[in-house]
Amino acid sequence: xxxxxxxxxxxxxxxxxxxxxxxxxxxxxxxxxxxxxxxxxxxxxxxxxxxxxxxxxxxxxxxxxxxxxxxxxxxxxxxxxxxxxxxxxxxxxxxxxxxxxxxxxxxxxxxxxxxxxxxxxxxxxxxxxxxxxxxxxxxxxxxxxxxxxxxxxxxxxxxxxxxxxxxxxxxxxxxxxxxxxxxxxxxxxxxxxxxxxxxxxxxxxxxxxxxxxxxxxxxxxxxxxxxxxxxxxxxxxxxxxxxxxxxxxxxx
Amino acid sequence: xxxxxxxxxxxxxxxxxxxxxxxxxxxxxxxxxxxxxxxxxxxxxxxxxxxxxxxxxxxxxxxxxxxxxxxxxxxxxxxxxxxxxxxxxxxxxxxxxxxxxxxxxxxxxxxxxxxxxxxxxxxxxxxxxxxxxxxxxxxxxxxxxxxxxxxxxxxx
Numbered sequence: 265x266x267x268x269x270x271x272x273x274x275x276x277x278x279x280x281x282x283x284x285x286x287x288x289x290x291x292x293x294x295x296x297x298x299x300x301x302x303x304x305x306x307x308x309x310x311x312x313x314x315x316x317x318x319x320x321x322x323x324x325x326x327x328x329x330x331x332x333x334x335x336x337x338x339x340x341x342x343x344x345x346x347x348x349x350x351x352x353x354x355x356x357x358x359x360x361x362x363x364x365x366x367x368x369x370x371x372x373x374x375x376x377x378x379x380x381x382x383x384x385x386x387x388x389x390x391x392x393x394x395x396x397x398x399x400x401x402x403x404x405x406x407x408x409x410x411x412x413x414x415x416x417x418x419x420x421x422x423x424x425x426x427x428x429x430x431x432x433x434x435x436x437x438x439x440x441x442x443x444x445x446x447x448x449x450x451x452x453x454x455x456x457x458x459x460x461x462x463x464x465x466x467x468x469x470x471x472x473x474x475x476x477x478x479x480x481x482x483x484x485x486x487x488x489x490x491x492x493x494x495x496x497x498x499x500x501x502x503x504x505x506x507x508x509x510x511x512x513x514x515x516x
Numbered sequence: 517x518x519x520x521x522x523x524x525x526x527x528x529x530x531x532x533x534x535x536x537x538x539x540x541x542x543x544x545x546x547x548x549x550x551x552x553x554x555x556x557x558x559x560x561x562x563x564x565x566x567x568x569x570x571x572x573x574x575x576x577x578x579x580x581x582x583x584x585x586x587x588x589x590x591x592x593x594x595x596x597x598x599x600x601x602x603x604x605x606x607x608x609x610x611x612x613x614x615x616x617x618x619x620x621x622x623x624x625x626x627x628x629x630x631x632x633x634x635x636x637x638x639x640x641x642x643x644x645x646x647x648x649x650x651x652x653x654x655x656x657x658x659x660x661x662x663x664x665x666x667x668x669x670x671x672x
Contacts, residue, residue, distance in 0.1 A: 313645035317612060322643060351525045387636045388610030394552050432532065436539040447543065449552045449573065451620055453641040466644040 277356045279496045280505040286489035293486035300479035307472030315469075321385050325469075328378040329456070330476040331371045335403060336438050338368035338484060342410070343435035346428035355499065356492075358424035361431055362414050363491035367484055369407035376400060387451060395444035396452035403441055406434040420499065553620050557599030559630075571622050572601065572630050573638070578615040594619065594630075605632040612637035 275281055308326030315322040345361035348354055379397070380390045391397065410427045417423030445454045457463045463470065500506050517525075553573035554564040564570045572594060580593035589606045603621055613619060613635065623632035 313647070315643055316646040316649035318639070321611075325643065347528065350528050351521055386610065386612050386639050388608075388613075389634070389636055392636070432528070433535050435532075436535055440539070440543065447547055451552065451636060451638055453639050456641040456643060464640075464642040468645060469643050 277354050279355060279500050279503075282356055283493055283496050283505075283509075286493050290486055290489045290493075293482045293489065297479050297482035297486055300475050300482060304472045304476035304479055307475060308469075312469045312472055313466075318386060321382065324378050324382045325456075326472050326476050328375060328382065329473060330480045331378065332375040332400070333477060334480045334484060335368060335372040335375050335400070336441060337481075338364050338371060339403065339407070339431075339435065339438050342368060342431050343438070346431040349425065349428045350432065353425075355421070356496075358421060358428065359492050359495045359499065360488065361428050362410075362424050363488055363495055365407050365410045365414070365427075365431070367487050367491075369404060369411065371480070372400065372404040372407060376404065392451050394450040394452055395448040396441070396450045399437060399441040399444050402437055403434075406430070406437060410434070555596040555599065556594055556601040557596050559601060559625070560599050564625075569622065569624050569633075571620050572603065572632075573618065573620045574601075576613070576615050576617055576619055581615065594621065602629040603632055603635075604629055605635050607633075607635070609635055610637040612639060 276285060304326060309323055312323070312326075314320050342361050342364040345357045345364065349357035349361055376397075379400075383392075384390050410431045413430055414420075414423045414427035417426060444450060445452055456465050457470070457473070465473070497506055497509070553571040556572065556574050558564065559570075559572060574594040574596040577593040577595045577600060581590065582592070583590045587606070588608065589604070590609065591602060591604050593600050594603050595601075603623075604626075605621065605623075618638035618640065620636045620638055621630065621632035622634040622636075623630055625631075
């Protein structure tokens with residue numbers, strides 16, 4: 265019986281254990297994010313050949329697309345954490361959901377800005393109200409709504425649970441963003457990278473893109489763990505394990 | 517699982533299911549009447565007659581671009597699988613505007629021609645280096661396949 269996995273997860277959900285675990289993993293995630301990010305930028309901006317139609321302007325894809333993926337991925341993580349927080353009232357799940365929101369909002373913002381810059385050159389407009397662009401903007405507003413709702417409560421746990429509810433309901437927007445280019449006629453092009461079937465991008469251009477995707481994932485882990493650690497310390501400030509950490513800091 | 521958690525789980529799943537059903541219905545409804553653009557054959561079929569201003573989408577027909585010598589005025593023909601429409605535009609065109617490129621023009625009908633106030637180029641999802649494109653063009657030229665036609669989305 266492989267019941268060590270649920271046991272381990274159960275142990276990990278206790279704040280002091282997670283605090284230590286995240287602290288050990290975080291430097292590795294930062295290092296990996298930096299190395300992969302630099303490699304991807306070098307590959308994308310220098311090594312990859314210019315596009316046959318767009319020339320060098322297409323290179324914004326190496327920022328835009330990984331950020332767009334992260335904007336959806338982080339919402340997914342936030343939604344799942346919110347669900348766990350609402351049903352099981354696990355403190356760590358609340359903290360993870362609330363710590364994810366600002367990171368996801370930043371990635372969504374970068375996606376919208378880079379897309380807008382590219383659109384001005386290629387399409388001829390900064391913004392248009394097509395289904396993909398509009399649903400991505402709604403995603404940003406959902407993130408901002410979650411952040412705002414969380415901070416509008418005096419009691420942080422009460423705020424986290426209320427905001428988790430909004431985060432959970434907003435998850436219906438994630439498939440809408442993803443499939444909008446298939447469901448409607450949009451100015452935005454369809455997906456270039458497909459999990460099933462061939463991607464419509466040359467191999468010399470795809471590797472920096474996938475490397476950047478890995479880099480953004482590592483950055484998310486690093487940033488999430490950092491935020492979660494400080495939030496856990498603040499939430500559990502009266503507990504023994506926090507006092508121990510504080511005393512060790514003072515002794516040093 | 518204790519009864520409190522069981523109850524919370526039921527409530528949350530019920531709320532989530534309701535939201536999913538509601539948004540699925542909205543998406544389904546919008547798919548039928550939220551049109552970002554009309555293709556030339558749809559316009560000729562009278563589907564855009566309700567709108568004063570609308571977007572026209574299709575491919576720029578090869579050899580149809582005519583520029584005026586003394587102004588920014590340009591005329592070209594937009595085609596889809598079974599229709600074509602002359603378009604008149606007075607302004608600066610985007611970088612990607614060229615023959616056989618998908619474009620989206622916003623404007624109104626003036627008789628049989630479409631007078632555009634804005635022309636946007638639609639980019640497809642293909643990315644490749646120029647050398648690869650040239651090699652593919654060479655391979656295709658013997659068979660006279662216009663591959664850009666296949667990349668365009670089928671009309672809804």
